[in-house]
Amino acid sequence: METEEKQLTQEESLRIIHEMISAAKNDVKADAFIFLLWGWLVFAASLSQFILIKMNVAWNSVPWMLMPLGGLITIVYSIRAGKKDKTKTAVTESLKYTWIAFSAALLIILFFNSMHFLQVLPCIMVLYGMGLFLSGAALRFKPLIFGGIFCWICAIAGFEVQNIYQLLILAAAVMGGYIIPGYLLKMNNRK
DSSP: OOOOOOOOOHHHHHHHHHHHHHHHHHHHHHHHHHHHHHHHHHHHHHHHHHHHHHTTOTTTTGGGGHHHHHHHHHHHHHHHHHHHOOOOOHHHHHHHHHHHHHHHHHHHHHHTTTOTTOOHHHHHHHHHHHHHHHHHHHHTOHHHHHHHHHHHHHHHHHHTSOHHHHHHHHHHHHIIIIIHHHHHHHHHHHO
């Protein structure tokens, strides 16, 4: 059985290249939304919990109930984006697996957070740094790489302070790691 290779015309080759470039641009646009969504959710939850603790409110962890909502929005958004863009690139696949690994590690940390020696928020900041650093490398977008490094620095600082102040450091980490790079990514997409 002999297979024939179809020779592409110059127009077909250019069309395929154009489609791949468009797919890569769409990947970056989708990521800006997700980074901003999670950045603002975590920023709001961490600052709100800090304020509620300072006000001596017993149910101070309620702001973290925003996280399942964020997960639902992310799933719906990702499904819709996946239906619109059928093209899979190496970037989309590496980002998908980076954030799946991040989610698995985060769930493990949260599940075992009852251990007294484990400082949960600095550990989460380490994971944020990993996800952002790898995403920035895959997208070749330096603000995300720097955002990941900033999260690692915040994690180191978080290990050195009382738990209540880790909430403020977490807010700073997502501002520098997710929100600012997210807006820069969004502005970069408009060009």
